[in-house]
Amino acid sequence: MTGTTGKAVGAAPAEEGRALPAPLAPAARLLPALGAVYRAQLSRARVARIPLLFVATFQSIGIMILMRGVVDGGSEARAVVAGSAVLVVAFVALNLLAQYFGQLRASGGLDHYATLPVPPAAVVLGAAAAYASFTVPGTVVTAVVGSVLFDLPMAHLWVLAAVVPLAGAALSGLGAALGLLAPRQELATLLGQLGMSAALLLGVLPAERMPAPIALARDLLPSTYGVEALARTFGPSPDWAAVGLDLAVCAGVGVVSLAVATWAYRRAAVR
Numbered sequence: 001m002t003g004t005t006g007k008a009v010g011a012a013p014a015e016e017g018r019a020l021p022a023p024l025a026p027a028a029r030l031l032p033a034l035g036a037v038y039r040a041q042l043s044r045a046r047v048a049r050i051p052l053l054f055v056a057t058f059q060s061i062g063i064m065i066l067m068r069g070v071v072d073g074g075s076e077a078r079a080v081v082a083g084s085a086v087l088v089v090a091f092v093a094l095n096l097l098a099q100y101f102g103q104l105r106a107s108g109g110l111d112h113y114a115t116l117p118v119p120p121a122a123v124v125l126g127a128a129a130a131y132a133s134f135t136v137p138g139t140v141v142t143a144v145v146g147s148v149l150f151d152l153p154m155a156h157l158w159v160l161a162a163v164v165p166l167a168g169a170a171l172s173g174l175g176a177a178l179g180l181l182a183p184r185q186e187l188a189t190l191l192g193q194l195g196m197s198a199a200l201l202l203g204v205l206p207a208e209r210m211p212a213p214i215a216l217a218r219d220l221l222p223s224t225y226g227v228e229a230l231a232r233t234f235g236p237s238p239d240w241a242a243v244g245l246d247l248a249v250c251a252g253v254g255v256v257s258l259a260v261a262t263w264a265y266r267r268a269a270v271r
Helices: 002-017 030-068 074-106 110-114 120-133 135-149 157-181 185-204 212-220 224-232 240-269
Strands: none
Touching (some): 030 120, 030 135, 074 135, 074 157, 074 185, 157 185, 185 212
């Protein structure tokens, strides 16, 4: 009995000295994780994306100069200026974000984010917000230049503070979803460019000159409601109820598109 007791006592320190697995750190909360991803994406893309922002801005200004020889004023001029301003958002938030997530998926970069204790929504929202942030200067410059070209009032350009984030959210979610769902990186790039071309053709051209089927496709494009909201503010007496309704629809589409992009991220990260 004594030997048995001594053996038991001697075994106790060995059990106590065994290393236990360390507990996992708690998952990061959404807002702090979103801020961290946003800052990381913003600092990473700052150098690479600024030249592309200039391209997007000059492209939109060039389109307005070309349309100046066709459109004199009125509702058509308002549509051209509003569509060209939102086109800057489409170029960066839709086209470039689709390419980014397509490249991230093809290169295995999603595995890096999958190992971090970061909610999937924070990754999608952080990247979308960072890319949309680059569109603010170009959108403002395009709207101001267009107002001068077509002699439109600039008193209500403050509505861009709502149009840019809401249209940017809708287009960023769509761009991220295209990049994450595309089976190949080249296809993601193609889909992003096609989406930007749709924003160009359906957003810049006046709606009253479009055939009925094309007008229906225009209503399905997320950026259309941001274009309509901005175009209404160029009128002599804006219908603010209609502006608010357009922005509300744009916000709803943005929530849906970002939710789809989050689902697409989860789907791509586990494969």
